Amino acid sequence: MDAKKITEILHALSSKIDKEKEFLTELDNVIGDGDHGINMARGFKAVDAKIDTLETEDIGEILRTAGMTLVSTVGGASGPLYGTAFMKAGMTMSKKTQISLSDFLACLNAAVEGVKMRGKSVQGEKTMLDAMIPALEAMNKAIEQGLTSADVLKCGTEAARQGVEYTKTIIATKGRASYLGERSIGHQDPGATSFTNMLEAVYDYITA
Amino acid sequence: MVGIVVVSHSAHLAEGVIELARLVSADCPIAAAGGLEDGSFGTSYERIMNAVESVHNEDGTLILMDMGSAVMTTEMVLEDLNYENIRMADCPVVEGAIAAAAASSGGMTLEETYQEALSAKNVQKF
Numbered sequence: 588m589d590a591k592k593i594t595e596i597l598h599a600l601s602s603k604i605d606k607e608k609e610f611l612t613e614l615d616n617v618i619g620d621g622d623h624g625i626n627m628a629r630g631f632k633a634v635d636a637k638i639d640t641l642e643t644e645d646i647g648e649i650l651r652t653a654g655m656t657l658v659s660t661v662g663g664a665s666g667p668l669y670g671t672a673f674m675k676a677g678m679t680m681s682k683k684t685q686i687s688l689s690d691f692l693a694c695l696n697a698a699v700e701g702v703k704m705r706g707k708s709v710q711g712e713k714t715m716l717d718a719m720i721p722a723l724e725a726m727n728k729a730i731e732q733g734l735t736s737a738d739v740l741k742c743g744t745e746a747a748r749q750g751v752e753y754t755k756t757i758i759a760t761k762g763r764a765s766y767l768g769e770r771s772i773g774h775q776d777p778g779a780t781s782f783t784n785m786l787e788a789v790y791d792y793i794t795a
Numbered sequence: 796m797v798g799i800v801v802v803s804h805s806a807h808l809a810e811g812v813i814e815l816a817r818l819v820s821a822d823c824p825i826a827a828a829g830g831l832e833d834g835s836f837g838t839s840y841e842r843i844m845n846a847v848e849s850v851h852n853e854d855g856t857l858i859l860m861d862m863g864s865a866v867m868t869t870e871m872v873l874e875d876l877n878y879e880n881i882r883m884a885d886c887p888v889v890e891g892a893i894a895a896a897a898a899s900s901g902g903m904t905l906e907e908t909y910q911e912a913l914s915a916k917n918v919q920k921f
Contacts, residue, residue, distance in 0.1 A: 602920065620804075658871055662837025667867035705867055763863060 588686050590644045596792050597638055597653055601631035603788035604781065611784075612776040622663050623777040630661035631670070640660040644684040650677030650694070664762060665778060668702050668715065677702035688736050695723050706761060713759035713771060715778035718750035722786055740790040747783040754779045797899040797908045798850030799825040802843055802860040802869050806830030808888075812859075816892040820900035824850035825892075838865045843872045847881070855880030857912060859891050865894055882909050890915035900920035 602629045604611075611624030614679035637656045638649060652675030658666050676694035680686060699719050703709065710720050725746035729739040759765045764776070799816065803809040809829025816825055828846035831837040850856055860866045860883065873881055882905060883890055891912040898911035
């Protein structure tokens with residue numbers, strides 16, 4: 588998969604987030620500050636515009652640019668978090684013009700580490716990590732079993748969805764939702780949800 | 796004098812805090828980085844960067860943040876600037892800004908100003 592396809596995937600993430608923005612904001616209204624969907628849609632709209640101006644075959648540069656654009660345009664916590672995720676992913680792809688499935692998993696691994704570092708967070712705190720980590724683990728396992736790209740992505744999105752379900756059962760200890768304490772139980776995390784949306788968009792793209 | 800930057804999701808809040816701080820210290824370099832460019836709530840990488848650049852000097856800069864993205868976005872700005880004499884203070888924003896402004900205009904160093912801001916954590920109101 589080359590730079591052109593990565594650009595197309597980023598556009599696909601953007602339209603997915605735009606489609607889901609009201610639902611994401613609704614989720615965030617309940618346990619956060621009600622801006623997740625709007626912020627993410629604004630950030631990805633800026634990514635849309637920015638990546639089309641890039642004239643590069645370097646996938647690392649495309650991902651880093653997407654990350655920096657998210658940092659400067661999202662405005663909420665998802666800006667530095669997803670921004671760091673994309674920038675770290677981009678660093679693993681530096682100067683590469685083709686991305687394989689194992690490269691993609693290396694990107695996701697770097698993204699997870701980036702989010703942990705930036706958010707000073709671990710799994711189980713009702714954050715995007717609760718979808719990202721299970722998805723990464725499921726895909727690593729699937730790739731070891733020799734499954735096709737589509738099936739690996741399918742395992743990843745299923746694990747991410749289960750991760751979102753899991754966030755309903757736990758108390759938020761990071762982010763604005765942590766002020767709610769036990770009242771955060773029963774509600775799914777908006778960040779875990781938006782990550783899952785993005786993985787679904789990647790799956791839809793490669794199976795289309 | 797140590798520069799001071801107040802980062803908040805709200806432009807009004809950031810401006811209000813620096814107004815209060817100026818009451819105790821009219822001369823210290825202090826800047827607000829609140830809200831987004833379009834007037835909505837949030838924290839702006841660019842506004843934080845500009846605010847830091849506007850007050851930063853050889854005595855250094857101290858940054859106070861409200862929460863969440865204000866903290867994380869400030870971290871990213873500092874990583875990109877890579878200046879040595881900048882610190883972020885984990886303290887209440889209003890009390891910390893007033894303490895820091897007083898310290899800065901009193902000619903204290905960055906480290907001393909930082910400690911003054913942190914001591915705002917333990918200020919008892921009554």
